[in-house]
Amino acid sequence: MLQRLSTGHIVWRLDESCSGSLSPKLIALLSKWAQRSFWSREAGGLLLGFVDNETEGLLGEFATTPGRGDRRSRTSFYRGLRHQQEAIEWNRVTDGRGTQLGLWHTHPELDPTPSQTDLEDCRNVLVTGKFAVDGILYLIVGMRSIGCWFAKSGSPLVLLGYFTP
């Protein structure tokens, strides 16, 4: 379900009506936060991008990153309210087109899998949040690969695949 294009984009497709892409810039940004050292702490934030007019694809282009209001440890990340403020600002600077597409965070493991805490957070965000399409993209940046899932309210996460940055 994942494919790397010669332009460096990673594209994914769940079904006829649900697809998306991750730009090379977004992939580079996320991989900078990978927990490659034993002292690196978890990082995370919101995935930002656009929705394509023709394909309805979710176009991941940018992400909020750790900062003020967040709490980070080796094995957990608390995402503060500032991320939502940055999503609003992203929408403003993109003339009302930029929107949040999902969540990302890091794991200190080679090929990451979502923990129970992750699943709870994802479920809570889906139930209480509001998004441009029915569902969100869920990325976990591991030490070797990045795992991609798609989450819909009331359904288990669907693994889209892993790729190396």
Place this chain on the structure above:
Amino acid sequence: MAHAQNQFENFHSEILLGYDESSVLRDRRETLLNDLKNNISKDAPKYDTFNQGSYALYTGITPIAGDPDMDIGVIFECAPEDYPDPLTLKKYVRDALTRHNRTVKIRRPCVTVTYFKDGEATHHIDLAVYSVNGNGQTQLARCRETDAKEDRVWEPSEARELTSKITDQFKDNDRKQFRRVVRALKRWRDNKIGHKNVPSIGLTVAAYHWFTPTYDSVDGKHIDLIAMRNLINQMLARWGFSRLTVKLPVAPDCDLFERMTDTQMKDFKERLETLRNALNEAESQPDTHEACKILQKQFGDDFPVPEKASTTKKTSSGVSVSGRSA
């Protein structure tokens, strides 16, 4: 996934050169035909004229380099036996058209009239000269003045039948898609290979043989990207050991790529594979803006890349609550 159909259609509008679109060529054609009528030798037999080539097929494009051309057929009401030396008829045409504002040159397949502005060729019109044999088959005068007599020959050439066959192969909107795809393929050829190395008629006849109209099964709209990708796959699948043979479906039934060298064929194949891969990547890309960037690299600057602002939806920022991951 992106089909960029609007962009394919805008690209087509940008590159197409048709009889209706070029008033200059249209006017020149009328002038030439009038000159031919008024000035042709009284010794010449009666004749009829018709459009042939890309003008007749509606597959003409504006050239990237060089001057645009137009092809006219001149059929004399005579048999090859009446003029064993076909040069005689070509000279009648040449002499009737010679004027100060253009050059008229007898080339082996046709008589070429070239127009100039400030010393630069602006466009040219090729007139192919035919007779008709006892079976009603048109014969093309192939000769130039420097050819020895034995090399001045009549060759079977059914240009009108070819136009009819290609035109009738598809109907209505399928025919329009066929023409769009042929024009796009020709512009790609001009952009990547050069006009001279792969003949236009070879690409057009390849599409005649192997093009399949393609549209969305839900909304019925044509999808040029997939139609072109499928056509290229058909061409690549038919590549023999080292060559692609594209047979003319009328006399003289020749291979339209026979003059290409093996090196040109190899280059052509590799570039077709690259185009096919680019079309596949563009289709896989859900970002219409990025898909068009991929396509522009193949088709050149006339293929439009819309701004992201015009390919993405107006929406809100979305809302998400704070939370913890681990």
